[in-house]
Amino acid sequence: MNVTDLGFSVSLIDAYDLEKEKRTGSYVLHEEELTIIETSASPSIPFILKGLKELGVDPLQIKNIIVTHIHLDHAGGVGLFLRSCPNAKVIVHPRGERHLADPSKLIQGAKAVYGDKFDSLFDPILPVPEDRLIIMQDGDTLQIGENRILTFIDTPGHAKHHFSIYDSFSKGVFTGDTIGVLYPQLFEKGVELILPSTSPNQFDPDAMLESMEKIASFDIERIYFGHYGMTSNPQHVYEQLKFWLPKFMAAGEKVWCENPNASFEEKNDSLFNLLFEEIMSYLTEKNISLDGDISDIIQLDLTVGSMGIIDYLLKKNQ
Incomplete structure (x- = not known):
């Protein structure tokens, strides 16, 4: 099983990014408008589809695919995943839309960073048809269930094309990489380590701290990380x-x-x-x-x- 029930009708699928457990995950929100948050890179898509099968979810049911930002370990697989989800739209930050429609610059930038490892890590990267893209501005909301409203929060620092998503039902925020990376492998050793994600080329430490304060203002009870998993101790994350x-x-x-x-x-x-x-x-x-x-x-x-x-x-x- 590569699926974890996190409560509040949220499931976490291990996408086995880099062929490693508990590296990158996709979140499933089991609501009337079935919603997926994060797709990881294309090599992870078979694991996500397997996880959906374990959950009894048909990809035809999926209505929304949300990517917190367009770095390839979060959104590189969205074009490929969309082929299995014909009824879904892709929700993206305003600065990310054109890069999902035409990922050529994303590919070029990733090749500069990852070199010869690019193909094994990310290939293929497929464009998303423009008519299946939806932009959410800072403060925009989306109701996906009777008691569940998602609020989109512009949160630069890790990247300018990054938003986080506040979930009214769980009182949690899906933070992507904005306020760090969680290493659940260390939980069993008694440490909840969170390190800042400072990757190129739009990293800004001041904006990162401002985004943290913006997230904290929602008075949240849990944080869902892109890497990897959930904590119910937001204050520790900020510290x-x-x-x-x-x-x-x-x-x-x-x-x-x-x-x-x-x-x-x-x-x-x-x-x-x-x-x-x-x-x-x-x-x-x-x-x-x-x-x-x-x-x-x-x-x-x-x-x-x-x-x-x-x-x-x-x-x-x-």
Whole structure:
């Protein structure tokens, strides 16, 4: 089984992104207007379809497919998934619409980051027909059941094309990557670790904190992460972001000042090492060691996150 019942008529399907458990998930809201939030990348679509089958959900029933933002690990598979969901519309941030209709720039940008790994991670990326795209502006709402209204919240910081979705029934927010990544593999070790997602090329630390405050203003009771799963302790999430984000930025500034003539790749490597040491030290103090998939996932996140921080500092110092 790759499906988890989260209560409040919400199910989480493990999409096995990067062929790893508990990396990226799709949420199913079991309402009259059956709604899916996040599709992950195209290689994840067979796992999502399998999860729907386990839930007894026919893709023909799906009315809404929502992507929090258009990064390929969240929306790269939407075009392929849509082929199985002929009655569904795709809901996207205003800044993301044209890129789902024509994903050529998304493909180009991802190839620049992931290089030779692109095909295995993301292929194929299919366009979404324009007549099946719906834009939601900040504050727009969508009623999908008698007691369930979704409110769309513009939440930049991770990306300018990012919204989060407040769910009135569960009093939860689907936050994508805006306020971080949750690592449920560490739950059994007694740690709820949330790290900021600082990937290129629209990362903005100030906007990220402003988005966090915007989300917190809804007085929520749970957070549904794109990576991965749910917490019913929103206050801890806010504390983690306010703890780690300044550390990430301080490490970035240190690398930038100490290696002014280094290449982007050299700065990125240096920053990765600093951040990984910080996190290892934090976990060691709690008598936790990293191994297996969780170590791989955190290292990948820090590699891409370091790129975003260096890219941000490069633009800031131009």
